[in-house]
Amino acid sequence: MSTKISIISGFLGAGKTTFLRKVIPNMEGKTVLIENEFGNVGIDGDLMEGQLPIKEIYAGCICCSVVQDFKKAIEELTLEYRPDHILIEPSGVGSLSDIVKVCSKLSEKPSMGISVHQLITIVDVSAFDDYLESFGAFYLDQIRNAHIIFLSHFDKLDHEEVEKVISQIRLNNPTAFILKEDWYGYDGEKIIEILNTVENCSVDPKEKSLLSPASRMFGTFSIVSPRVFSEEELNNLLIALKNKEYGGILRAKGILELDSKRFVHFDFTPHHHYWKYLENTKQTKVAVIGSNLNKEKIAEEFQQ
Numbered sequence: 350m351s352t353k354i355s356i357i358s359g360f361l362g363a364g365k366t367t368f369l370r371k372v373i374p375n376m377e378g379k380t381v382l383i384e385n386e387f388g389n390v391g392i393d394g395d396l397m398e399g400q401l402p403i404k405e406i407y408a409g410c411i412c413c414s415v416v417q418d419f420k421k422a423i424e425e426l427t428l429e430y431r432p433d434h435i436l437i438e439p440s441g442v443g444s445l446s447d448i449v450k451v452c453s454k455l456s457e458k459p460s461m462g463i464s465v466h467q468l469i470t471i472v473d474v475s476a477f478d479d480y481l482e483s484f485g486a487f488y489l490d491q492i493r494n495a496h497i498i499f500l501s502h503f504d505k506l507d508h509e510e511v512e513k514v515i516s517q518i519r520l521n522n523p524t525a526f527i528l529k530e531d532w533y534g535y536d537g538e539k540i541i542e543i544l545n546t547v548e549n550c551s552v553d554p555k556e557k558s559l560l561s562p563a564s565r566m567f568g569t570f571s572i573v574s575p576r577v578f579s580e581e582e583l584n585n586l587l588i589a590l591k592n593k594e595y596g597g598i599l600r601a602k603g604i605l606e607l608d609s610k611r612f613v614h615f616d617f618t619p620h621h622h623y624w625k626y627l628e629n630t631k632q633t634k635v636a637v638i639g640s641n642l643n644k645e646k647i648a649e650e651f652q653q
Protein backbone atom coordinates (compact mmCIF):
# COMPACT_ATOMS: atom_id res chain seq x y z
CA MET A 350 0.00 0.00 0.00
CA SER A 351 1.37 3.41 -0.86
CA THR A 352 1.94 6.37 1.42
CA LYS A 353 -0.67 9.05 0.83
CA ILE A 354 0.53 12.64 0.70
CA SER A 355 -1.87 15.40 1.73
CA ILE A 356 -0.85 19.04 1.39
CA ILE A 357 -2.56 21.62 3.59
CA SER A 358 -1.86 25.01 2.07
CA GLY A 359 -3.30 28.44 2.75
CA PHE A 360 -1.99 32.00 2.87
CA LEU A 361 -0.44 33.51 6.00
CA GLY A 362 -2.56 32.89 9.09
CA ALA A 363 -5.40 31.20 7.17
CA GLY A 364 -5.73 28.32 9.63
CA LYS A 365 -3.46 25.47 8.44
CA THR A 366 -2.02 24.71 11.87
CA THR A 367 -5.50 24.97 13.43
CA PHE A 368 -6.75 22.43 10.88
CA LEU A 369 -3.84 20.05 11.52
CA ARG A 370 -4.15 20.25 15.29
CA LYS A 371 -7.75 19.07 14.97
CA VAL A 372 -7.14 16.38 12.37
CA ILE A 373 -3.84 14.79 13.50
CA PRO A 374 -5.10 13.16 16.73
CA ASN A 375 -7.90 11.51 14.71
CA MET A 376 -5.88 10.22 11.76
CA GLU A 377 -6.02 6.48 11.17
CA GLY A 378 -2.70 4.82 10.38
CA LYS A 379 0.87 5.95 10.85
CA THR A 380 1.11 9.67 10.11
CA VAL A 381 4.10 11.99 9.81
CA LEU A 382 4.25 15.73 9.28
CA ILE A 383 6.48 18.10 7.29
CA GLU A 384 6.29 21.68 8.56
CA ASN A 385 7.73 24.47 6.46
CA GLU A 386 8.41 27.91 7.92
CA PHE A 387 9.50 30.74 5.66
CA GLY A 388 11.45 32.34 8.51
CA ASN A 389 14.42 31.06 10.47
CA VAL A 390 12.52 29.66 13.44
CA GLY A 391 9.75 27.06 13.70
CA ILE A 392 6.79 27.69 15.97
CA ASP A 393 4.00 25.42 14.71
CA GLY A 394 6.11 22.28 15.23
CA ASP A 395 6.51 23.14 18.93
CA LEU A 396 2.72 23.36 19.26
CA MET A 397 2.32 19.82 17.90
CA GLU A 398 5.39 18.19 19.37
CA GLY A 399 5.01 14.71 20.81
CA GLN A 400 1.97 13.87 18.69
CA LEU A 401 3.76 12.43 15.65
CA PRO A 402 7.15 12.44 13.89
CA ILE A 403 7.76 15.94 12.52
CA LYS A 404 10.39 17.29 10.14
CA GLU A 405 10.67 21.05 10.18
CA ILE A 406 12.17 22.92 7.25
CA TYR A 407 13.05 26.56 7.88
CA ALA A 408 14.36 29.61 6.12
CA GLY A 409 12.64 29.48 2.75
CA CYS A 410 9.84 27.76 0.88
CA ILE A 411 9.79 24.04 0.09
CA CYS A 412 8.67 24.99 -3.44
CA CYS A 413 11.88 26.90 -4.23
CA SER A 414 14.86 27.82 -2.06
CA VAL A 415 14.70 24.75 0.23
CA VAL A 416 13.29 22.27 -2.29
CA GLN A 417 16.25 19.88 -1.82
CA ASP A 418 15.60 19.75 1.95
CA PHE A 419 11.95 19.04 1.16
CA LYS A 420 12.73 16.09 -1.15
CA LYS A 421 15.15 14.74 1.43
CA ALA A 422 12.52 15.04 4.18
CA ILE A 423 9.98 13.05 2.14
CA GLU A 424 12.56 10.40 1.30
CA GLU A 425 13.82 10.08 4.88
CA LEU A 426 10.36 9.98 6.46
CA THR A 427 9.18 7.41 3.92
CA LEU A 428 12.16 5.13 4.45
CA GLU A 429 12.30 5.52 8.22
CA TYR A 430 8.61 5.22 9.13
CA ARG A 431 6.89 3.68 6.07
CA PRO A 432 3.93 5.88 7.04
CA ASP A 433 0.36 5.59 5.77
CA HIS A 434 0.13 9.38 5.53
CA ILE A 435 2.52 12.26 5.03
CA LEU A 436 0.92 15.60 5.89
CA ILE A 437 2.66 18.67 4.52
CA GLU A 438 2.11 22.19 5.84
CA PRO A 439 3.88 24.55 3.43
CA SER A 440 4.70 28.07 4.50
CA GLY A 441 1.84 30.52 3.91
CA VAL A 442 3.74 31.99 0.97
CA GLY A 443 4.50 28.64 -0.65
CA SER A 444 3.38 27.88 -4.21
CA LEU A 445 1.04 24.90 -4.15
CA SER A 446 1.54 24.13 -7.85
CA ASP A 447 5.30 23.85 -7.39
CA ILE A 448 5.00 21.70 -4.28
CA VAL A 449 2.65 19.34 -6.10
CA LYS A 450 5.16 19.09 -8.95
CA VAL A 451 7.92 18.04 -6.56
CA CYS A 452 5.67 15.44 -4.91
CA SER A 453 4.43 13.99 -8.21
CA LYS A 454 7.97 13.73 -9.52
CA LEU A 455 8.99 11.81 -6.39
CA SER A 456 5.93 9.59 -6.68
CA GLU A 457 7.19 8.43 -10.10
CA LYS A 458 10.05 6.60 -8.34
CA PRO A 459 8.61 3.12 -7.70
CA SER A 460 10.91 2.63 -4.69
CA MET A 461 9.21 5.54 -2.89
CA GLY A 462 5.69 4.10 -2.93
CA ILE A 463 4.02 7.49 -2.45
CA SER A 464 1.05 9.13 -4.13
CA VAL A 465 -0.55 12.57 -3.91
CA HIS A 466 -3.88 12.13 -2.16
CA GLN A 467 -5.46 15.45 -1.15
CA LEU A 468 -4.64 19.06 -1.97
CA ILE A 469 -6.38 21.16 0.64
CA THR A 470 -6.31 24.96 0.72
CA ILE A 471 -7.68 27.01 3.57
CA VAL A 472 -8.91 30.44 2.52
CA ASP A 473 -9.34 33.22 5.07
CA VAL A 474 -12.54 34.82 3.74
CA SER A 475 -11.96 38.04 5.68
CA ALA A 476 -8.63 38.61 3.90
CA PHE A 477 -9.55 37.37 0.41
CA ASP A 478 -10.14 40.74 -1.31
CA ASP A 479 -7.09 42.31 0.25
CA TYR A 480 -4.70 39.48 -0.66
CA LEU A 481 -6.15 39.10 -4.14
CA GLU A 482 -5.54 42.79 -4.79
CA SER A 483 -2.05 42.78 -3.28
CA PHE A 484 -0.70 39.44 -4.51
CA GLY A 485 -2.85 38.43 -7.51
CA ALA A 486 -1.66 35.26 -9.27
CA PHE A 487 0.73 34.47 -6.44
CA TYR A 488 -2.19 34.34 -4.00
CA LEU A 489 -4.49 32.53 -6.42
CA ASP A 490 -2.03 29.70 -7.07
CA GLN A 491 -3.05 28.00 -3.80
CA ILE A 492 -6.74 28.35 -4.66
CA ARG A 493 -6.48 27.29 -8.30
CA ASN A 494 -4.50 24.15 -7.52
CA ALA A 495 -6.53 22.91 -4.58
CA HIS A 496 -9.03 20.10 -4.90
CA ILE A 497 -10.56 20.77 -1.49
CA ILE A 498 -11.12 24.29 -0.13
CA PHE A 499 -12.00 25.07 3.47
CA LEU A 500 -12.99 28.62 4.41
CA SER A 501 -11.89 30.25 7.65
CA HIS A 502 -12.57 33.37 9.70
CA PHE A 503 -16.28 33.26 8.81
CA ASP A 504 -17.10 35.29 11.90
CA LYS A 505 -15.59 38.46 10.42
CA LEU A 506 -18.02 38.65 7.43
CA ASP A 507 -21.78 38.45 6.95
CA HIS A 508 -23.45 35.73 4.87
CA GLU A 509 -23.63 37.84 1.71
CA GLU A 510 -19.95 38.79 1.89
CA VAL A 511 -18.97 35.13 2.35
CA GLU A 512 -21.08 34.18 -0.69
CA LYS A 513 -19.28 36.84 -2.76
CA VAL A 514 -15.90 35.37 -1.79
CA ILE A 515 -17.14 31.86 -2.61
CA SER A 516 -18.22 32.93 -6.10
CA GLN A 517 -14.81 34.47 -6.74
CA ILE A 518 -13.12 31.29 -5.55
CA ARG A 519 -15.43 29.31 -7.84
CA LEU A 520 -14.42 31.46 -10.83
CA ASN A 521 -10.81 30.56 -10.15
CA ASN A 522 -11.44 26.91 -9.41
CA PRO A 523 -14.64 25.54 -10.93
CA THR A 524 -14.13 21.96 -9.77
CA ALA A 525 -12.82 22.00 -6.19
CA PHE A 526 -14.96 20.76 -3.34
CA ILE A 527 -15.67 23.90 -1.24
CA LEU A 528 -16.85 23.42 2.33
CA LYS A 529 -19.30 26.27 2.87
CA GLU A 530 -19.48 25.68 6.61
CA ASP A 531 -17.64 27.19 9.53
CA TRP A 532 -15.49 24.15 10.50
CA TYR A 533 -13.58 26.16 13.13
CA GLY A 534 -15.82 24.71 15.85
CA TYR A 535 -15.76 21.16 14.45
CA ASP A 536 -13.76 18.37 16.03
CA GLY A 537 -11.15 16.44 14.05
CA GLU A 538 -13.36 13.41 13.64
CA LYS A 539 -16.02 15.44 11.86
CA ILE A 540 -13.44 17.09 9.61
CA ILE A 541 -12.02 13.70 8.62
CA GLU A 542 -15.55 12.46 7.89
CA ILE A 543 -15.97 15.42 5.52
CA LEU A 544 -12.59 14.78 3.86
CA ASN A 545 -13.54 11.13 3.32
CA THR A 546 -16.54 12.19 1.25
CA VAL A 547 -14.26 13.85 -1.32
CA GLU A 548 -12.60 11.75 -4.00
CA ASN A 549 -8.81 11.66 -4.20
CA CYS A 550 -7.31 14.23 -6.49
CA SER A 551 -5.85 13.52 -9.87
CA VAL A 552 -2.74 15.62 -10.02
CA ASP A 553 -2.69 18.18 -12.76
CA PRO A 554 -1.07 21.41 -11.62
CA LYS A 555 -2.82 23.99 -13.75
CA GLU A 556 -0.21 26.70 -13.59
CA LYS A 557 3.20 26.78 -15.12
CA SER A 558 5.54 28.21 -12.58
CA LEU A 559 5.58 31.85 -13.59
CA LEU A 560 5.49 32.94 -10.00
CA SER A 561 8.28 34.95 -8.44
CA PRO A 562 9.85 33.11 -5.55
CA ALA A 563 8.44 34.31 -2.23
CA SER A 564 11.92 35.42 -1.17
CA ARG A 565 11.72 38.20 -3.78
CA MET A 566 8.39 39.45 -2.50
CA PHE A 567 8.61 38.98 1.24
CA GLY A 568 11.10 39.60 4.00
CA THR A 569 11.34 37.79 7.28
CA PHE A 570 12.74 38.41 10.73
CA SER A 571 13.09 35.97 13.60
CA ILE A 572 14.14 36.29 17.20
CA VAL A 573 14.94 33.53 19.67
CA SER A 574 14.49 34.33 23.40
CA PRO A 575 12.76 37.69 23.00
CA ARG A 576 12.29 40.03 25.97
CA VAL A 577 9.56 39.55 28.58
CA PHE A 578 6.31 41.45 27.92
CA SER A 579 3.48 42.63 30.14
CA GLU A 580 -0.05 41.84 28.91
CA GLU A 581 -0.57 45.53 28.24
CA GLU A 582 2.62 45.75 26.19
CA LEU A 583 1.58 42.74 24.16
CA ASN A 584 -1.86 44.20 23.45
CA ASN A 585 -0.30 47.53 22.46
CA LEU A 586 2.23 45.76 20.27
CA LEU A 587 -0.49 43.93 18.33
CA ILE A 588 -2.24 47.24 17.68
CA ALA A 589 1.03 48.87 16.59
CA LEU A 590 1.66 45.98 14.16
CA LYS A 591 -1.79 46.54 12.68
CA ASN A 592 -1.04 50.28 12.36
CA LYS A 593 2.05 49.39 10.30
CA GLU A 594 4.39 51.00 12.81
CA TYR A 595 6.93 48.25 12.07
CA GLY A 596 6.45 48.14 8.28
CA GLY A 597 4.09 45.99 6.23
CA ILE A 598 3.86 43.00 8.55
CA LEU A 599 1.63 40.30 7.03
CA ARG A 600 2.23 37.67 9.68
CA ALA A 601 3.76 37.62 13.12
CA LYS A 602 3.56 34.76 15.55
CA GLY A 603 5.47 33.53 18.49
CA ILE A 604 5.77 32.27 22.01
CA LEU A 605 6.49 34.95 24.62
CA GLU A 606 7.02 35.01 28.34
CA LEU A 607 4.92 37.48 30.32
CA ASP A 608 6.07 39.32 33.41
CA SER A 609 3.55 37.17 35.30
CA LYS A 610 5.88 34.21 34.43
CA ARG A 611 3.18 32.70 32.21
CA PHE A 612 3.80 31.89 28.56
CA VAL A 613 1.58 32.95 25.69
CA HIS A 614 1.23 32.10 22.02
CA PHE A 615 0.32 35.09 19.85
CA ASP A 616 -0.88 35.28 16.27
CA PHE A 617 -1.08 38.36 14.09
CA THR A 618 -2.22 39.10 10.54
CA PRO A 619 -3.46 42.53 9.39
CA HIS A 620 -6.98 41.05 9.56
CA HIS A 621 -6.96 39.51 13.00
CA HIS A 622 -4.83 38.99 16.06
CA TYR A 623 -5.12 36.78 19.13
CA TRP A 624 -3.07 35.57 22.02
CA LYS A 625 -3.63 32.81 24.53
CA TYR A 626 -1.85 31.22 27.49
CA LEU A 627 0.29 28.16 26.92
CA GLU A 628 0.82 25.52 29.55
CA ASN A 629 4.04 23.90 28.36
CA THR A 630 6.70 25.58 26.37
CA LYS A 631 10.31 24.91 25.52
CA GLN A 632 11.53 28.07 23.94
CA THR A 633 10.30 31.62 23.46
CA LYS A 634 10.64 32.92 19.90
CA VAL A 635 9.05 35.20 17.36
CA ALA A 636 8.76 35.02 13.56
CA VAL A 637 7.69 37.91 11.34
CA ILE A 638 6.93 37.95 7.59
CA GLY A 639 6.05 40.98 5.49
CA SER A 640 7.14 43.48 2.92
CA ASN A 641 9.14 46.62 3.71
CA LEU A 642 9.78 45.44 7.24
CA ASN A 643 11.40 47.91 9.58
CA LYS A 644 13.79 45.27 10.92
CA GLU A 645 15.65 47.69 13.17
CA LYS A 646 12.47 48.72 14.95
CA ILE A 647 11.24 45.12 15.20
CA ALA A 648 14.57 44.06 16.71
CA GLU A 649 14.44 46.94 19.21
CA GLU A 650 10.93 45.92 20.24
CA PHE A 651 11.63 42.24 20.79
CA GLN A 652 15.25 41.95 21.77
CA GLN A 653 16.20 41.74 25.46
Ligand SMILES: Nc1nc2c(ncn2[C@@H]2O[C@H](COP(=O)(O)OP(=O)(O)OP(=O)(O)O)[C@@H](O)[C@H]2O)c(=O)[nH]1
Pocket residue numbers: 359360361362363364365366367368439440441500501502503504533600602616623
Ligand atom coordinates in the same frame (compact mmCIF):
# COMPACT_ATOMS: atom_id res chain seq x y z
N1 LIG B 1 -12.10 33.05 14.65
C1 LIG B 1 -11.40 32.22 13.89
N2 LIG B 1 -10.08 32.10 14.12
C2 LIG B 1 -9.38 31.26 13.35
C3 LIG B 1 -9.98 30.53 12.31
N3 LIG B 1 -9.02 29.79 11.71
C4 LIG B 1 -7.86 30.07 12.37
N4 LIG B 1 -8.09 30.94 13.37
C5 LIG B 1 -7.07 31.55 14.26
O1 LIG B 1 -6.18 32.27 13.41
C6 LIG B 1 -4.85 32.19 13.93
C7 LIG B 1 -3.91 31.71 12.83
O2 LIG B 1 -4.25 30.36 12.54
P1 LIG B 1 -3.13 29.28 12.16
O3 LIG B 1 -3.81 27.97 12.17
O4 LIG B 1 -1.92 29.46 12.98
O5 LIG B 1 -2.83 29.74 10.68
P2 LIG B 1 -1.70 29.18 9.67
O6 LIG B 1 -2.33 29.11 8.34
O7 LIG B 1 -1.11 27.94 10.22
O8 LIG B 1 -0.65 30.36 9.70
P3 LIG B 1 0.88 30.45 9.19
O9 LIG B 1 1.67 30.38 10.45
O10 LIG B 1 1.00 31.77 8.54
O11 LIG B 1 1.16 29.33 8.29
C8 LIG B 1 -4.90 31.26 15.13
O12 LIG B 1 -4.94 32.07 16.30
C9 LIG B 1 -6.23 30.51 14.98
O13 LIG B 1 -6.80 30.14 16.22
C10 LIG B 1 -11.40 30.69 12.08
O14 LIG B 1 -12.01 30.10 11.17
N5 LIG B 1 -12.04 31.55 12.89
